[in-house]
Amino acid sequence: MCTFGQGAFLAWKDYGIEKGKLDNLIExxxxxxxxxxxxxxxxxxxxxxxxxxxxxxILKRLNLN
Known part of the structure; x- marks a missing residue:
């Protein structure tokens, strides 16, 4: 079982990866x-x-929606 801190870290890590992918697609x-x-x-x-x-x-970030 993981601690709250580990769970929070993993959640933020996943968020960062997804945000990076989205930023890359937009570029x-x-x-x-x-x-x-x-x-x-x-x-x-x-x-x-x-x-x-x-x-x-992506459309929202590009203001095309």
Missing amino acids: NISALLESGTISDIQQAFSILHVKKELQPK
Whole structure:
């Protein structure tokens, strides 16, 4: 059994990893859009295989919702 401190650490670690993944996806999507390589956000989601549950979060962060 883990202590509260260990549980809190693991929860924050998982949060940090997920936030890092989301930040990385947003950077990649922004780069694709800015470069003109793609014409819309849905193409970026498809190319980068973005999970459906992450798409609203990304749209909100990019102010495209």
